[in-house]
Amino acid sequence: MWRETTKHERNLRIFAEELDAFLPARILDFHVHVFPAETLPPGGPFSCAGHSMPRYDLDDLSQDLAEVYPGRETAAVCFGIPHPVYDRVGNNAYLRDACDGRRFFAFRLFDPFEDTPDSLWADLRTGRFLGIKPYPDYVRKPDVSLVEIPEMLPDWAMEIVNALGLGVMLHIPRKGRLADPLNQRHIAALCERYPRARIVLAHVGRAFFLKNVVGQLDALRDYPNLYVDVAMLNHWEVLEHAFGVLDPSRLLFGTDIPIALAPGKSVEINDQYTYVTPVPWALSIADDDRKLVFTSFLYESLRAIRKAVDRLSLPDAWVRALFYDNGMNLLAAIRPGSIAE
Numbered sequence: 001m002w003r004e005t006t007k008h009e010r011n012l013r014i015f016a017e018e019l020d021a022f023l024p025a026r027i028l029d030f031h032v033h034v035f036p037a038e039t040l041p042p043g044g045p046f047s048c049a050g051h052s053m054p055r056y057d058l059d060d061l062s063q064d065l066a067e068v069y070p071g072r073e074t075a076a077v078c079f080g081i082p083h084p085v086y087d088r089v090g091n092n093a094y095l096r097d098a099c100d101g102r103r104f105f106a107f108r109l110f111d112p113f114e115d116t117p118d119s120l121w122a123d124l125r126t127g128r129f130l131g132i133k134p135y136p137d138y139v140r141k142p143d144v145s146l147v148e149i150p151e152m153l154p155d156w157a158m159e160i161v162n163a164l165g166l167g168v169m170l171h172i173p174r175k176g177r178l179a180d181p182l183n184q185r186h187i188a189a190l191c192e193r194y195p196r197a198r199i200v201l202a203h204v205g206r207a208f209f210l211k212n213v214v215g216q217l218d219a220l221r222d223y224p225n226l227y228v229d230v231a232m233l234n235h236w237e238v239l240e241h242a243f244g245v246l247d248p249s250r251l252l253f254g255t256d257i258p259i260a261l262a263p264g265k266s267v268e269i270n271d272q273y274t275y276v277t278p279v280p281w282a283l284s285i286a287d288d289d290r291k292l293v294f295t296s297f298l299y300e301s302l303r304a305i306r307k308a309v310d311r312l313s314l315p316d317a318w319v320r321a322l323f324y325d326n327g328m329n330l331l332a333a334i335r336p337g338s339i340a341e
């Protein structure tokens, strides 16, 4: 079993020694991918950091949350796999029906070419989705790194999201990531033009190395409708910078489960980053000689968060807010009627 949970003795020890005293009682993961088997393409299973995964449904997620965070009350914001080769409509329908709006909350995959104003409006006005999840690949450019945010999020879609006051889980495009001047302008324009939309920059705007984040949150931090999630951030210096700059209420804990359950770590090398994994993966450098014993990306994230929190002497209330309160407050603001008291 490749999933790195406390079912493995080595992870149970990390949890007991490094994480148990740090983690609050309640944890809301704002960034989880959930996909039933029938939404996968005929070409084969999803590659979860090099491990093949035939499905990841809410039962799988429930089991993993219990095994990753023993003794914690957990909840998650869930969306499908955002790529044109997967069954977007089926994945959205699964989450619409399976998420209860109490523990599991659904965001809707959004494809600017296959969705229409009518289909998006009809789905979103049901209240079953609290936001949308666009993705650069849905723009279908030959070079995905040249995608621009307005191509992922055309005005007609943002007008619907804004009218309903919903969220956007935004994986920003382009090689320059958070430091890309065009991205910076487009993010600012989204926040200004659509003040009722809540824009969440996934992975702190994909700033997985320090030079990408330093100075790049300053122009964005005063937008009251801008948030970041910390999914897959294994880098304590990036987190320390973000925690020091941003309004604490705008920080959301997230992981990118199920990828985050795989063994590996994101590392910075010479103002770039890569993943290192025990098995080959398209996005990683693999430890072919098995020199290392790994834990999950997720536990590496928790270690990095804890280190940044310790260095900044942030109080327990701040930690509880990061892991739970901020996300729940955001969900409550999006759909006051659908949040259980």
Ligand SMILES: [Zn+2]
Pocket (backbone or CB within 6 Å): 031, 033, 256
């Ligand atoms: Zn993700």
